[in-house]
Amino acid sequence: MLGLKNFLAASALLAAGALAFAGAAVAQAPIKLGAVLATQGGPSFLGDPEAKVLKLYVDKMNAEGGIAGRKIELVLYETNGAAADAATFAKRLIAQDNVDFIIGGSTTGETMAMVPEIERAGVPFVSLGGASVIVEPVKKWVFKVPQTDRAAVEKVYIDMKQRAAKKVGLLAGSGGFDKSCTDNARALAKTHGLTVAADETHGAQDTDMTPQWTKIKNAGVDAVLYCGFGASSVVVTKNYAQLGLKIPFYHNHGSASTRWIQGSGAAAEGVRLPAEPVLVARQLPDRDPQKAAGVAFGDAYKAKYNEEPSTFAGYAYDALLLMADAIKRAGGTDKAKVRDALETTKGLVGATGIFTMTAADHSGVDVKSFRMVEVKNGAWRVLY
Amino acid sequence: MIRRREARRGGLGALAAVLLVLPFVLPNTYYLNVAILAGLNAIACIGLNLLIGYAGQISLGHAAFFGIGAYVSAILTAGQGWPPVLALLAALVLNGALAFAVARPILRLRGHYLAMATLGLGIIVAIVLAQEVRLTGGPDGMPVPPLVLLGWSPPGEAAWYGIVAVLLWIAAWLSLNLARSPIGRALAALNASEIAAATAGVDVARHKSLVFVLSALYASLAGSLFAHYAGFITPAKAGFLQSVELVTMVVLGGMASTFGAVVGAAILTALPQIFATFHEYETIALGAILMGIMIFLPRGLVPSLARLAGRR
Numbered sequence: 001m002l003g004l005k006n007f008l009a010a011s012a013l014l015a016a017g018a019l020a021f022a023g024a025a026v027a028q029a030p031i032k033l034g035a036v037l038a039t040q041g042g043p044s045f046l047g048d049p050e051a052k053v054l055k056l057y058v059d060k061m062n063a064e065g066g067i068a069g070r071k072i073e074l075v076l077y078e079t080n081g082a083a084a085d086a087a088t089f090a091k092r093l094i095a096q097d098n099v100d101f102i103i104g105g106s107t108t109g110e111t112m113a114m115v116p117e118i119e120r121a122g123v124p125f126v127s128l129g130g131a132s133v134i135v136e137p138v139k140k141w142v143f144k145v146p147q148t149d150r151a152a153v154e155k156v157y158i159d160m161k162q163r164a165a166k167k168v169g170l171l172a173g174s175g176g177f178d179k180s181c182t183d184n185a186r187a188l189a190k191t192h193g194l195t196v197a198a199d200e201t202h203g204a205q206d207t208d209m210t211p212q213w214t215k216i217k218n219a220g221v222d223a224v225l226y227c228g229f230g231a232s233s234v235v236v237t238k239n240y241a242q243l244g245l246k247i248p249f250y251h252n253h254g255s256a257s258t259r260w261i262q263g264s265g266a267a268a269e270g271v272r273l274p275a276e277p278v279l280v281a282r283q284l285p286d287r288d289p290q291k292a293a294g295v296a297f298g299d300a301y302k303a304k305y306n307e308e309p310s311t312f313a314g315y316a317y318d319a320l321l322l323m324a325d326a327i328k329r330a331g332g333t334d335k336a337k338v339r340d341a342l343e344t345t346k347g348l349v350g351a352t353g354i355f356t357m358t359a360a361d362h363s364g365v366d367v368k369s370f371r372m373v374e375v376k377n378g379a380w381r382v383l384y
Numbered sequence: 385m386i387r388r389r390e391a392r393r394g395g396l397g398a399l400a401a402v403l404l405v406l407p408f409v410l411p412n413t414y415y416l417n418v419a420i421l422a423g424l425n426a427i428a429c430i431g432l433n434l435l436i437g438y439a440g441q442i443s444l445g446h447a448a449f450f451g452i453g454a455y456v457s458a459i460l461t462a463g464q465g466w467p468p469v470l471a472l473l474a475a476l477v478l479n480g481a482l483a484f485a486v487a488r489p490i491l492r493l494r495g496h497y498l499a500m501a502t503l504g505l506g507i508i509v510a511i512v513l514a515q516e517v518r519l520t521g522g523p524d525g526m527p528v529p530p531l532v533l534l535g536w537s538p539p540g541e542a543a544w545y546g547i548v549a550v551l552l553w554i555a556a557w558l559s560l561n562l563a564r565s566p567i568g569r570a571l572a573a574l575n576a577s578e579i580a581a582a583t584a585g586v587d588v589a590r591h592k593s594l595v596f597v598l599s600a601l602y603a604s605l606a607g608s609l610f611a612h613y614a615g616f617i618t619p620a621k622a623g624f625l626q627s628v629e630l631v632t633m634v635v636l637g638g639m640a641s642t643f644g645a646v647v648g649a650a651i652l653t654a655l656p657q658i659f660a661t662f663h664e665y666e667t668i669a670l671g672a673i674l675m676g677i678m679i680f681l682p683r684g685l686v687p688s689l690a691r692l693a694g695r696r
Contacts, residue, residue, distance in 0.1 A: 077660050095417070175523055177524075
């Protein structure tokens with residue numbers, strides 16, 4: 001009878017398990033906001049500030065009476081960036097937590113894994129992922145905050161042209177964002193009158209990129225764009241300085257955090273990148289419509305967490321603003337009405353940019369919302 | 385032997401009963417979703433248990449077969465417009481061929497060396513899947529069209545649950561039968577001692593290859609189904625951590641126990657979900673539970689508990 005006993009033991013265990021997680025169910029609440037963020041592992045530099053902002057501002061909004069008189073309840077699930085987990089959490093938010101609105105997917109991969117379930121169930125969804133595939137083609141329920149990698153490349157190319165560059169070198173890591181960014185950089189070069197003279201990649205764990213730099217240098221390029229983020233972006237910058245290179249060097253908006261400058265130290269001097277206004281809000285001219293919102297956000301974040309907000313913190317803030325704005329205009333949390341309201345967002349001033357959504361554009365910000373910044377004396381300086 | 389056959393029937397009957405009752409006691413589709421994921425992991429684990437539990441060979445690269453199954457299904461249906469069932473069969477053929485090709489050289493190794501070789505295989509597959517961006521979409525993954533069976537597409541979690549439950553039961557039935565067949569006894573013999581088995585006339589190399597191919601097919605089936613069910617697949621599902629997780633499920637549930645593999649898969653799929661609401665302690669709690677089980681129930685959950693029950 002070993003088999004049957006095995007089986008009985010097995011079923012008892014399973015029953016215990018089922019009970020345990022039935023107990024984890026959450027009670028009903030006014031406006032239920034679901035979030036899936038990558039606060040652990042490699043992409044935690046994205047998810048961690050995003051989660052901090054959501055917690056901070058949900059409390060803040062509730063203290064001020066909530067949205068249209070209704071409090072917000074945040075249901076946050078944290079991942080390590082694994083797409084499969086994000087998909088399961090999306091199902092959980094929809095089927096079990098019955099959320100009215102979903103923010104999240106810190107990365108493109110997580111977002112894309114959540115999309116099928118969200119589209120099927122029909123829940124308004126604002127992603128914090130970077131790549132353009134999230135909103136191209138347009139998906140009915142899916143919106144996103146960050147400018148696309150394409151917009152970042154465009155901004156960099158415009159600046160390169162102003163410095164009379166003709167031949168551009170590309171350097172990238174092996175991640176999804178890196179690849180998407182390089183693809184856009186190759187495709188956009190021609191329209192900006194540039195030729196790609198060097199195209200190098202490095203592995204995710206590489207600790208020395210001097211071979212790639214040597215090749216790029218020998219190709220005689222006029223400017224270099226780095227398509228990558230995270231720890232490698234520091235190594236790349238340090239190698240650049242060690243080799244004493246003087247080629248104009250650009251990063252993408254993935255390096256737009258004070259942590260990157262701290263990591264790179266003196267090597268970061270003179271590096272330029274396209275950044276969201278929130279990063280340099282205090283330096284913006286007073287007539288800039290984003291200054292007030294950016295400064296207020298930066299102060300609130302710093303007061304609570306004692307660090308400067310990164311660009312990624314701004315994404316989460318904007319996602320919340322988009323939600324609050326849409327729910328107010330929809331007059332409630334009816335999912336279809338909130339979605340329609342999201343799609344007609346107009347001139348909403350956020351930390352990332354000024355959002356105007358249309359049926360054909362679920363991103364709402366474009367290349368204009370980027371500021372070109374340069375590292376000067378260990379801090380960001382706005383060029384234009 | 386008669387007692388054993390009865391036990392097997394009893395176990396399978398009880399598995400069928402639980403699979404039948406489960407959808408009626410689970411409160412909503414999210415729980416069904418977890419049950420489906422657990423079922424798919426269980427199918428892969430039943431296959432892996434044939435290799436680890438019965439034949440005593442380790443594989444630290446088994447997620448590779450899962451990943452290949454998922455990606456072949458994804459690429460053939462999304463890119464080439466193949467019918468999903470045909471793509472699933474193609475994935476099985478490809479995985480079977482790959483497993484067969486690597487089985488002989490790899491399974492000549494033992495212990496740490498076998499672990500290293502299968503680890504290498506898994507890592508190579510994961511790297512290829514992440515790098516062939518044009519084919520696989522790279523590290524960010526690719527979308528997968530829904531499953532279609534004879535013009536019918538499972539409309540929701542309930543239908544999917546049905547499919548997975550039936551396949552899981554068949555997978556368990558096949559595994560139990562195999563374990564009690566001459567092949568199963570040959571595997572048990574070579575598990576105990578390869579030299580003794582060879583002396584007794586067991587073709588060791590052939591049996592090892594066979595069980596390796598079989599376990600790859602189980603993983604491939606689970607992978608293909610997962611791809612269609614999730615609608616999206618990333619290379620992480622073929623990665624090292626995934627392989628380790630599969631092995632952990634088998635070891636936790638109890639080696640050489642088909643139901644143990646099912647229980648191990650169910651527990652390790654559900655646990656992270658239980659802890660998701662107090663995620664700060666998730667990793668610590670998971671680790672503590674695993675350590676506790678391995679210290680106090682070293683033979684794995686199901687065999688250890690069955691033994692306790694049998695003693696009374």
